[in-house]
Amino acid sequence: MTKSKSKLSRQVQKNRATGINKKNKSQQSKQHLLLRLFFIWGVLVIGTVGLAAKLYYLQVVNPVIVYEQAPKGKTLTQIAQDQQTTKLSFYIPRRQIVDRDQNVLATDRITYTLYVHPHLFKRNSEPVPASEIAEKLADIIGNRTSKQLLALFQKQEWGIRLSGDLPESARDKIAAMQIDGLDLKQNYTRFYPHREMAAEVTGYVNLDSSRTPQAGVEYTQNKLLERQPISWKMKRSFSKNQAVFHPGELERSQKLFNFDDLRLQLTIDLRLQQIARNALNKQMKAFKAKRGTAIVMDVRDGAIAALVSEPTYDPNTYYQYSDFSVFKNWAVTDLYEPGSTFKPINIALALDAGVISPHDTFNDTGEIKIKDAVVRNHDFEKKGARGELSLPEILQYSSNVGMIKIMRRLDPLDYYQDLQKLGVEDKVEFDIPGYTTGRLKNEVEFTVREIEPATTAFGQGFSLTPLKLIQLHAALANKGKLITPHVVKGLSDYKGYLHYSQPPHSKQVFSPKTATTVLEMMETVVEDGSGVAAKIPGYRIAGKTGTSQKAITEGGYDETAKITSFVGIFPVEAPRYAVLAVVDEPNGEHTYGSTVAAPIVGSIIQGIINIEGIPPSKSIKSEE
Amino acid sequence: MSAQPQPDFDRYYSPQPEFTGLITHERHRAKSTTIQRKKVVKQGSFPQQNRLPQNLKLLSAIQKTSFGLALASMLASTGLYISTVQIPGQWSQEYRNLEDLQRQERQLITINEKIKYQIAHDARRDRNLSISQPESAVFIAPAKVDSKAQLKTSSNNQEVVKIKYDNLGY
Numbered sequence: 082m083t084k085s086k087s088k089l090s091r092q093v094q095k096n097r098a099t100g101i102n103k104k105n106k107s108q109q110s111k112q113h114l115l116l117r118l119f120f121i122w123g124v125l126v127i128g129t130v131g132l133a134a135k136l137y138y139l140q141v142v143n144p145v146i147v148y149e150q151a152p153k154g155k156t157l158t159q160i161a162q163d164q165q166t167t168k169l170s171f172y173i174p175r176r177q178i179v180d181r182d183q184n185v186l187a188t189d190r191i192t193y194t195l196y197v198h199p200h201l202f203k204r205n206s207e208p209v210p211a212s213e214i215a216e217k218l219a220d221i222i223g224n225r226t227s228k229q230l231l232a233l234f235q236k237q238e239w240g241i242r243l244s245g246d247l248p249e250s251a252r253d254k255i256a257a258m259q260i261d262g263l264d265l266k267q268n269y270t271r272f273y274p275h276r277e278m279a280a281e282v283t284g285y286v287n288l289d290s291s292r293t294p295q296a297g298v299e300y301t302q303n304k305l306l307e308r309q310p311i312s313w314k315m316k317r318s319f320s321k322n323q324a325v326f327h328p329g330e331l332e333r334s335q336k337l338f339n340f341d342d343l344r345l346q347l348t349i350d351l352r353l354q355q356i357a358r359n360a361l362n363k364q365m366k367a368f369k370a371k372r373g374t375a376i377v378m379d380v381r382d383g384a385i386a387a388l389v390s391e392p393t394y395d396p397n398t399y400y401q402y403s404d405f406s407v408f409k410n411w412a413v414t415d416l417y418e419p420g421s422t423f424k425p426i427n428i429a430l431a432l433d434a435g436v437i438s439p440h441d442t443f444n445d446t447g448e449i450k451i452k453d454a455v456v457r458n459h460d461f462e463k464k465g466a467r468g469e470l471s472l473p474e475i476l477q478y479s480s481n482v483g484m485i486k487i488m489r490r491l492d493p494l495d496y497y498q499d500l501q502k503l504g505v506e507d508k509v510e511f512d513i514p515g516y517t518t519g520r521l522k523n524e525v526e527f528t529v530r531e532i533e534p535a536t537t538a539f540g541q542g543f544s545l546t547p548l549k550l551i552q553l554h555a556a557l558a559n560k561g562k563l564i565t566p567h568v569v570k571g572l573s574d575y576k577g578y579l580h581y582s583q584p585p586h587s588k589q590v591f592s593p594k595t596a597t598t599v600l601e602m603m604e605t606v607v608e609d610g611s612g613v614a615a616k617i618p619g620y621r622i623a624g625k626t627g628t629s630q631k632a633i634t635e636g637g638y639d640e641t642a643k644i645t646s647f648v649g650i651f652p653v654e655a656p657r658y659a660v661l662a663v664v665d666e667p668n669g670e671h672t673y674g675s676t677v678a679a680p681i682v683g684s685i686i687q688g689i690i691n692i693e694g695i696p697p698s699k700s701i702k703s704e705e
Numbered sequence: 706m707s708a709q710p711q712p713d714f715d716r717y718y719s720p721q722p723e724f725t726g727l728i729t730h731e732r733h734r735a736k737s738t739t740i741q742r743k744k745v746v747k748q749g750s751f752p753q754q755n756r757l758p759q760n761l762k763l764l765s766a767i768q769k770t771s772f773g774l775a776l777a778s779m780l781a782s783t784g785l786y787i788s789t790v791q792i793p794g795q796w797s798q799e800y801r802n803l804e805d806l807q808r809q810e811r812q813l814i815t816i817n818e819k820i821k822y823q824i825a826h827d828a829r830r831d832r833n834l835s836i837s838q839p840e841s842a843v844f845i846a847p848a849k850v851d852s853k854a855q856l857k858t859s860s861n862n863q864e865v866v867k868i869k870y871d872n873l874g875y
Contacts, residue, residue, distance in 0.1 A: 172807050185818050190811060249808060274818030278825070318793075326800065327793045355825055356836065617839060687836050696844040 169326065170312035174269050176305065177344040178283055178298060180351045181386070181570070183577065186279045187271060187299070187396075193247040194266045195222070195255070198239040201262030211235070214260060218243070221254050246270070273396045275351065278358065281410040282349055282388050282513065282568055285396035295399075296408045298347065301512050302569060305345055305581075343580055346573040348384035353377060356688035357387040360681045361662065365391060368667035368677055374412040374547055375662045375681060377689070380555040380650070382585050383564035386658070387685070388412060388513075414515040416544035417663070420629025421479045421674070422648050423540035425599050426553050427488055428472060430499045432595040436490035439598050442469045443486045445478075451535050456481055459628065473602040476625060477610030481539040488538035493528040496537070497521070503553060503590055504563065505545055512568040519545030541629055541638075547646075551661040554648050557599055558623075558656035561591030604653050612647065614679035617686060619697030621653035624682065626674030631666070642666050647678035651686050654698055660685050 138144065143156045155163070174189030197218075202209050215230040222230075222244045233241055247265075255263055271286040273279075284297020294300040316327040357375040365373045377387040394407045402408070409415075431437045447466035448457040458464070458481050467478060475483035488496065505519040521543045527533045536542030548566060556563045564587045571582030591599075603623035606612045612624040627646040630638040646663040650656050662681040689695065828834050 172804070184821065185814055188811075188814055188818075190815065249811075272815065274815065275822050275825075278822070320794065323797070323801075325793050325797045328796050329789075329792065355829075359829055619839060684836060687839060690839045691837055691842070694842070694844075697839065 165316050165318070166314055167317045167324075168312050169315050170267075170310060171340070173308050173310050173340070175271065175286070175292070175307060176572075178306070178347065179344045179573075180279070180347050180349045180354075182350065182352075183346075184275070184351045186275055186347070186349075186351070187273050187283050189269045190272045191249055192245070192268050192270045193249075193252055194245050194268060195243045195247055195251075196264040196266065197234070197241040197243050198262040198264065199234040199241070200238045203261045204259050209260060214258075214263075217258055218263075221251050222247070271396075276395045276397060277393045279349060279351065279354055280393050280396045281390045281412075282347065282354075283396065284513075285399045285408075288400070297410070297513055298345070298568060300514050302345060305572060341574075343572040343574055346570040346577075346579070347568050348379070348386060348570050349388065349568060350386045350692065352692055353387040353685070353688055354389060357389045357681075357685050358391075360684035360688075361389055361391055361664075364664060364677055364681050365667075368664065368669055368672055370664045370668070370677070371666040372411060373662070373664040373681075375660070375685060376412055376547060376551050377685060378551050378555055378566055378659045378661075380558040380564075380656050380659050383552075383555070383566045384570070385566055385568050386689075388568065409515050410513050412547045412663075413511060413513050414517050414546070416517055416520060416546055417644050417665075418541045418544050418629045418632060419550050420540040420627035420644070420646065422550060422554075422625050422627035422646050422661075424476060424479070424484055424538075425557060425603050425625055426503070427484060427538055427540075428476070428602070429557060429591050429595050429599045430496070430503075431487050431491055432598065433592055434491055434495060434499070437472075437487055439472060439602075442471050443475065443483045444468065445470045445475070445480045445483045447482060449482045449485055449535075451485070451532050452530075454532055456485060456535060456539075458482055473605040476602050476606050479611055479626065484538040485535045488534055491534075493534045494524075496534055497524055497527045500537070500543075504588075505543070505549065509549065509552065509565065511548065511566060516548070517546055519543065519549055540627065544632075547661055547663050550646075551648065551659050554650060554661070555659045556590050557596045557603075558650045558659055559596075560593035561589055561596040562587040563590045600650060600653060600656065603650065607649070611673070611675040612649070612679050614675055615647065615649050615683040615686065617683065617690070619699055620651065620686070620690065620695075621698045622649055622651045622686060623653050623656075624649040624679070626679060628673045643672060645672060645674040645677040647674045647682050649679075649682040649686060651689070652695065652698055657695075658686075658689055660689075 139157060143158055145154055145156055172191075177185055177189075178187040179185050195218075199211060202211055202214055211234045212227070212231055215227040215234060218230055219225060219227040224244070230243075233243075252265055255265060268290065269292070270288070271292070273283065273285070280297075282297055284294060284299040286292050286294045286299050294303050294306075299306065313328075313331060316330045318325050318327065357377060361373045361375045364370070372391055374390045375387065376385065376389075378385050388410070390410050390412045392407050394402050399408070428437075432439065445458070445467040447461045447464075448455055450456075459479065464478075467474075467480065470478065470480060470483050472487075474480075475487070491499075500521060506521055508518050509516055521527065521537075522533050527537075533542060552563065552566055555566075565585060567583070567585070569583070571579045573579050600623050603625055604621060606626070607616050607622045607624045611626040612622075615622060615624055625648055627648070629644055629646075630640070631642040631644055633639045644663065644665050645667055646661065648662075649660045651658055651660070660682045662678040662685070664677045664681075667677045
């Protein structure tokens with residue numbers, strides 16, 4: 082019994098032991114399990130915390146990153162912004178200048194300046210040999226051989242300015258090369274397609290980046306022509322090798338897009354300008370004159386249809402001219418003594434003052450003595466004294482003596498004040514810079530010395546610009562109103578609709594009756610008088626020739642140097658255009674206004690008739 | 706099928722026979738048949754029972770609407786996401802078109818004006834060309850339209866225009 086008991090107890094003990102062992106073992110394995118779980122959990126948690134810490138470090142603390150392809154010394158956000166944002170500058174060129182018929186006289190073109198940095202010659206981060214680049218660039222640039230380019234590349238490591246005037250087609254070619262070290266900078270370049278044809282009106286703009294205008298309409302209308310550049314800083318991504326811009330993520334400070342395509346429209350007619358220039362050049366060449374000018378003005382509103390001044394320049398290459406006087410438009414800036422072309426204006430003043438009547442006659446004695454001086458007609462040697470002349474005849478023969486006798490009837494002070502009222506010494510607000518005010522003798526001298534009103538009677542002894550003279554003749558043509566001449570019509574869009582223009586203003590200087598009377602007197606000059614060269618059969622043209630001697634600085638007049646002019650107003654029944662041609666210092670025999678300047682006006686008026694289609698006033702005789 | 710323990714409906718609701726007669730009759734029959742093992746539940750002993758269906762209805766209504774809203778907002782957000790990809794692409798395409806058109810305009814203006822200049826330049830050089838004389842121009846007076854002519858039934862409406870100058874150069 083005990084054996085079994087002991088066996089049983091041993092068994093029980095064994096069982097108990099194994100149970101305890103099992104318990105211990107399971108406890109141990111449980112602990113192991115827990116430990117392993119903890120361990121893995123710990124690894125994961127440490128990994129997560131480490132990642133979070135790195136994330137915090139990269140995003141919030143923003144260190145400077147150093148890796149192979151990164152730009153040196155930039156933080157991650159900076160690198161990201163450099164890659165993602167770009168500045169998009171829109172095409173906002175300087176406004177075009179167009180003429181009356183929308184021919185473009187000045188426009189902006191895009192040109193590129195190429196800068197080369199040889200130390201960056203890489204394609205896709207792999208260096209490219211300089212010789213290959215030199216060959217390709219030599220083809221594109223064209224004015225240098227590849228050897229010269231290679232030599233240049235070896236001299237400098239960065240910042241070589243290769244070419245300043247690359248056209249737009251070069252940009253595609255250079256971009257296709259996909260080389261890192263080529264830098265294209267976009268510029269606007271002013272282009273004048275008609276070159277010297279309208280240069281005195283448009284002026285020119287400096288070629289450098291400041292683009293300051295220097296002459297002409299470009300200078301005076303700079304506020305209308307210049308436009309502020311607009312560029313947006315935009316987020317950009319790439320898709321299928323093309324840039325995609327994200328306009329929705331613009332900052333609030335970006336200016337709204339206000340783009341318009343208005344152009345500055347001038348009153349100049351390019352065809353008439355060409356006709357005037359051709360006619361002027363022809364006569365200047367024939368007489369080897371120093372300089373010349375032709376102005377065509379619409380008498381109703383002062384719009385100038387053609388303004389030519391020779392010599393002139395090509396505004397595209399303004400830097401090639403060493404004589405700076407070509408840049409000024411001498412029709413506007415230079416004074417000259419008008420001579421006989423001023424006689425109709427004097428007659429109008431006298432008629433308005435009431436000292437003469439249209440049917441008066443005066444005795445032309447050929448020469449007249451005033452104090453110590455003797456004044457003669459210009460043809461006194463050949464024709465002598467002509468006797469009684471009517472007012473039209475005085476104009477026809479351009480008699481100085483007759484004019485002196487007329488103006489003698491006017492009180493010198495009244496005469497002087499009338500001249501002031503005409504605005505001879507006033508500034509004309511004109512769209513081309515440099516207008517010079519005319520010069521009269523001072524009041525005391527004019528009223529005291531008898532010779533002064535006498536010389537002023539036949540247009541010498543005072544000076545004014547050609548522009549002022551044509552303005553005064555236009556006043557005769559449009560019933561006595563002095564209108565402001567202008568070249569700028571306003572801002573117009575592509576359909577020709579004017580958006581902005583300056584209002585004209587006028588001042589009555591002659592009475593309408595006087596103006597018409599004088600105009601009819603001037604018509605006889607062209608019909609029978611010295612202006613026959615400007616006659617066109619079938620059309621009524623009024624005009625006056627002028628030949629004056631040039632004053633020299635020492636006082637007195639130059640015997641040989643002359644300045645010839647002719648002014649024409651057409652058509653007389655309803656005056657529309659006033660044309661003035663002035664030729665300075667023609668050489669040779671028989672150089673008078675009638676031979677030098679009148680044919681120019683005749684050609685110009687023919688041009689006007691053709692362009693405008695003005696029908697004749699009288700029927701043409703069948704013999705002609 | 707939810708993981709929650711389901712209420713034991715059999716303990717409270719017995720399978721009811723079809724409703725054929727009056728309620729009182731039903732109650733009688735219900736009472737008599739179901740009296741065996743099921744507990745009869747009076748309507749008054751579960752006060753929450755009145756409110757629960759309404760609460761459940763409200764909750765299910767809320768769940769349905771919120772599900773609909775979630776669906777709508779998902780669709781809207783997918784739409785917006787697609788637009789964030791499409792709209793910049795379209796804008797960029799239009800901008801590229803604009804740049805192309807501006808470039809073409811520049812080229813055309815340059816070519817056009819250069820041709821005009823060339824023609825004028827050559828015309829100046831040419832000795833045989835000159836300004837046409839005003840005598841060779843033909844001026845035609847505008848035809849007088851007779852208002853009475855419209856009443857005529859004849860189909861020929863042409864007017865003969867009198868040329869002012871007969872002595873042309875041809």
